[in-house]
Amino acid sequence: MKVMAYEKVEQQKVEMPGSHNCQVRWLIGPRDGAPNFAMRQFEVAVEGYTPKHSHPYEHEVFVLEGEGTILEGDHVHPIHAGDIIYVAPDEVHQFRNVGKGPLKFLCLVPNDSMNKPVTQAPECGVEPRS
Amino acid sequence: MKVMAYEKVEQQKVEMPGSHNCQVRWLIGPRDGAPNFAMRQFEVAVEGYTPKHSHPYEHEVFVLEGEGTILEGDHVHPIHAGDIIYVAPDEVHQFRNVGKGPLKFLCLVPNDSMNKPVTQAPECGVEPRS
Numbered sequence: 017m018k019v020m021a022y023e024k025v026e027q028q029k030v031e032m033p034g035s036h037n038c039q040v041r042w043l044i045g046p047r048d049g050a051p052n053f054a055m056r057q058f059e060v061a062v063e064g065y066t067p068k069h070s071h072p073y074e075h076e077v078f079v080l081e082g083e084g085t086i087l088e089g090d091h092v093h094p095i096h097a098g099d100i101i102y103v104a105p106d107e108v109h110q111f112r113n114v115g116k117g118p119l120k121f122l123c124l125v126p127n128d129s130m131n132k133p134v135t136q137a138p139e140c141g142v143e144p145r146s
Numbered sequence: 147m148k149v150m151a152y153e154k155v156e157q158q159k160v161e162m163p164g165s166h167n168c169q170v171r172w173l174i175g176p177r178d179g180a181p182n183f184a185m186r187q188f189e190v191a192v193e194g195y196t197p198k199h200s201h202p203y204e205h206e207v208f209v210l211e212g213e214g215t216i217l218e219g220d221h222v223h224p225i226h227a228g229d230i231i232y233v234a235p236d237e238v239h240q241f242r243n244v245g246k247g248p249l250k251f252l253c254l255v256p257n258d259s260m261n262k263p264v265t266q267a268p269e270c271g272v273e274p275r276s
Contacts, residue, residue: 017218017239018232019225022208044206044232052256053183055206055230076174076185078152078208078252088147095149100185102148102174109147122208124254126182 018048022057030058030066034136037064037113046127053126060084060111060119068110068137073129075103078122083115095121108137148178152187160188160196164266167194167243176257183256190214190241190249198240198267203259205239207231208252213245225251238267 022043030038038060045054057080060066068087079099085092086101087110095101095111103109113119152173160168168190175184187210190196198217209229215222216231217240225231225241233239243249 017216017223017234017237018230019216019218019223020230021226021228022230023228025230043208043230048232049234050204050206050232051235052204053206053254055208055254074180074182076180076183076254078173078185086147086149088149093147093149096151098151098153100148100150100152100155100173102178102180104147104179105181107147122252124183124185124206 018044025057027059032067032134034067034069035065037061038066043122051127053124054129055122055124057120057122058111060113062113062116062118064119065112066110067134068108069134070106070108070137071129071134072105072132073126074105075101075109076124077101077103080120080122082113082117082119084119085112085114086110087112110137148174155187157189162197162264164197164199165195167191168196173252180257183254184259185252185254187250187252188241190243192243192246192248194249195242196240197264198238199264200236200238200267201259201264202235202262203256204235205231205233206254207233210250210252212243212247212249214249215242215244216240217242240267
């Protein structure tokens with residue numbers, strides 16, 4: 017068993033192309049012996065965003081803090097603390113911070129996501145169409 | 147894609163033997179098409195607890211609100227908002243609310259957990275030894 021405050025887990029810069037001002041913590045995952053899926057926590061700074069991309073695995077997301085959007089294809093959904101988001105495999109998506117403080121969320125993925133390809137979508141890094 | 151406030155998901159009473167004053171919401175799971183794992187949210191009322199048991203699948207937990215404990219075998223860990231807990235397969239565990247308000251947490255499980263046996267541990271429903 018592992019019990020700890022999530023903020024004690026080391027934060028790392030997200031280096032994926034198309035991301036801007038994002039940090040990640042790997043809270044629970046294969047290094048703990050977790051056999052199936054991993055819990056990560058993302059922090060997107062003001063005006064930051066995650067890559068606009070798709071991949072053949074899902075995301076299960078819980079928003080902890082802040083104001084943001086998630087892009088679903090061409091549609092933008094506002095997101096807030098307490099929202100859940102299911103991103104199905106192969107859906108184009110992008111998280112953006114549109115608030116005045118950090119956007120924090122949990123984002124869980126299956127362990128085999130590490131071995132699967134990520135497809136960058138066009139228009140990455142520009143304002144999504146509403 | 148599914149985007150919604152978690153509190154809009156219907157809450158159901160936990161009927162498992164050995165539980166007391168627990169509710170659950172199935173936030174994301176097989177009914178949404180999620181292929182690998184399910185995100186549930188538990189709410190344990192004041193003086194409530196989950197069963198003291200083990201099962202051959204893991205839990206990945208994030209505490210949202212409240213003051214509680216998790217039993218690891220004979221050892222009691224205090225838990226608070228912002229704590230993460232990894233319960234490995236076959237570990238005996240039990241959550242308890244020891245605060246003055248509800249204890250709320252996310253608890254994720256692999257989808258095949260529904261087909262696996264749960265083993266009730268002795269001393270269920272009595273105060274765990276510290």
